[in-house]
Amino acid sequence: MRILGIDPGSNATGYGVIERREGRVVHVAHGVLRLGRADGMERRLAQLHAELLAVIEAHQPDAAVVERAFVGTSARSALVLGQARGVALAAVASRGVSVHELSPREIKKAVVGTGNAEKRQVQFMVARLLELEGRPAADAADALAAAICHVNSAKLRGLDLTRNTSGRRRRARAPSFVVRRAR
Amino acid sequence: MRILGIDPGSNATGYGVIERREGRVVHVAHGVLRLGRADGMERRLAQLHAELLAVIEAHQPDAAVVERAFVGTSARSALVLGQARGVALAAVASRGVSVHELSPREIKKAVVGTGNAEKRQVQFMVARLLELEGRPAADAADALAAAICHVNSAKLRGLDLTRNTSGRRRRARAPSFVVRRAR
Numbered sequence: 398m399r400i401l402g403i404d405p406g407s408n409a410t411g412y413g414v415i416e417r418r419e420g421r422v423v424h425v426a427h428g429v430l431r432l433g434r435a436d437g438m439e440r441r442l443a444q445l446h447a448e449l450l451a452v453i454e455a456h457q458p459d460a461a462v463v464e465r466a467f468v469g470t471s472a473r474s475a476l477v478l479g480q481a482r483g484v485a486l487a488a489v490a491s492r493g494v495s496v497h498e499l500s501p502r503e504i505k506k507a508v509v510g511t512g513n514a515e516k517r518q519v520q521f522m523v524a525r526l527l528e529l530e531g532r533p534a535a536d537a538a539d540a541l542a543a544a545i546c547h548v549n550s551a552k553l554r555g556l557d558l559t560r561n562t563s564g565r566r567r568r569a570r571a572p573s574f575v576v577r578r579a580r
Numbered sequence: 581m582r583i584l585g586i587d588p589g590s591n592a593t594g595y596g597v598i599e600r601r602e603g604r605v606v607h608v609a610h611g612v613l614r615l616g617r618a619d620g621m622e623r624r625l626a627q628l629h630a631e632l633l634a635v636i637e638a639h640q641p642d643a644a645v646v647e648r649a650f651v652g653t654s655a656r657s658a659l660v661l662g663q664a665r666g667v668a669l670a671a672v673a674s675r676g677v678s679v680h681e682l683s684p685r686e687i688k689k690a691v692v693g694t695g696n697a698e699k700r701q702v703q704f705m706v707a708r709l710l711e712l713e714g715r716p717a718a719d720a721a722d723a724l725a726a727a728i729c730h731v732n733s734a735k736l737r738g739l740d741l742t743r744n745t746s747g748r749r750r751r752a753r754a755p756s757f758v759v760r761r762a763r
Contacts, residue, residue: 442666443673446629468655475655479662480669483625487667490626 399425401458401494402544403449404536405466405482407474408432410445411536414456415527415544422548424527426456427537432481442484449488461489462547464539465500499546504539507546582608584641584677585727586632587719588649588665590657591615593628594719597639598710598727605731607710609639610720615664625667632671644672645730647722648683682729687722690729 404411413427430448432441466482468475489496502512508526509518520538524531526545533541587594596610613631615624649665651658672679685695691709692701703721707714709728716724 437673437679439669439673439679442670446670446674466659468659470655472651472653472655472658475658476649476651476662476665479659480666482659483663483666484670486622486663487625487629487670490620490622491629496620496622 398460398548399456399458400544400548401453401456401461401489402540402542402547403461403463403485403489404539404543405463405478405485406536407477407481409536410449410481410485411534411538411540412449412452413523413533413537413541413544414452414458415541415548417548422526422545424529424541426452427533427541428452429534429536438480442480445481446484446488449485450492453489453492453494458494460497460547461494462497462499462543463489464504464543465498467501497547499543499550503550504542504546507549508542581643581731582639582641583727583731584636584639584644584672585723585725585730586644586646586668586672587722587726588646588661588668589719590660590664592719593632593664593668594717594721594723595632595635596706596716596720596724596727597635597641598724598731600731605709605728607712607724609635610716610724611635612717612719621663625663628664629667629671632668633675636672636675636677641677643680643730644677645680645682645726646672647687647726648681650684680730682726682733686733687725687729690732691725 398417400415402413409432410430412430414425416423416425430445432445435441435444463486466478468478486496505514505519506512508522516535519542520532520535523529523533523538523541523545527541532538581600583598585596585598591614593613594610595613597608599606599608613628615628618624618627646669649661651661669679688697688702689695691705699718702725703715703718706712706716706721706724706728710724715721
């Protein structure tokens with residue numbers, strides 16, 4: 398069971414792939430796709446779409462998890478974030494991979510233990526849980542954290558990980574356990 | 581010279597294809613791609629991406645025009661609009677078609693003569709200018725209007741229509757002419 402976590406952003410989109418192997422959570426890959434400096438937003442978005450397809454092709458995830466978008470007060474910023482997010486969602490769905498949404502709070506709580514953890518705490522705990530050397534970049538760490546949260550909450554609740562839930566507005570309870578480390 | 585106009589929306593995306601043929605503007609095709617009721621926003625976005633690629637494949641435009649997004653005060657609405665818009669931009673750019681942006685005001689002024697025209701006026705004038713039977717749906721009419729505006733403003737200003745300008749913040753002057761009808 399492979400899970401792809403994605404953290405779409407207007408400048409950079411983090412991704413992380415983990416696997417549940419015999420009850421353990423194992424790191425597979427992670428990275429940051431930067432929208433780059435290609436001339437014109439549309440070319441940057443097309444590039445993001447192509448790069449995400451390449452990630453999916455390379456790692457063949459069974460399901461994907463995306464952090465629910467936090468929108469502030471700026472409609473202009475939300476539009477730009479939405480553009481990158483829409484491209485990410487479309488890329489994943491075009492390969493038949495179901496997409497789940499989790500709130501930032503749920504994800505932080507599952508990985509760090511508190512819903513208002515700082516970015517650095519997430520990076521630290523993700524590196525520790527997945528036994529990474531060095532800390533992943535913040536965007537990749539968020540994506541890995543989302544994937545970890547999804548694997549474990551689904552496991553505990555006996556859910557089918559590949560079932561699509563993002564179309565629903567069900568509010569998932571934050572899981573209250575500690576991730577088991579891969580050995 | 582074929583121009584694809586696109587009017588991305590959170591529920592429906594209008595498109596319109598026109599051609600400049602011997603100084604005339606000729607209608608080629610138009611339609612509305614509805615995000616539909618597919619389960620999950622990500623599948624609807626993937627569907628929009630695929631359908632836009634099919635439109636591009638069918639009509640082989642030399643350039644595309646997108647209305648500059650109007651964002652109101654709701655960041656949540658802007659996010660949802662951004663998702664559809666990002667998918668549309670990425671689809672067009674992935675086929676090497678350059679994307680131009682025009683403001684709603686410029687487009688209305690070019691087609692109706694006033695920057696604050698109502699939707700119905702745009703539908704009426706687009707149908708008349710392109711000699712359509714019946715009025716196109718509002719979203720398709722907006723897309724056709726954007727394409728008409730682009731063809732004519734570029735013609736008058738001697739611009740290369742296929743050159744990408746959307747990455748720049750240059751403010752284009754509203755063209756002040758009447759579209760020549762195809763005969």
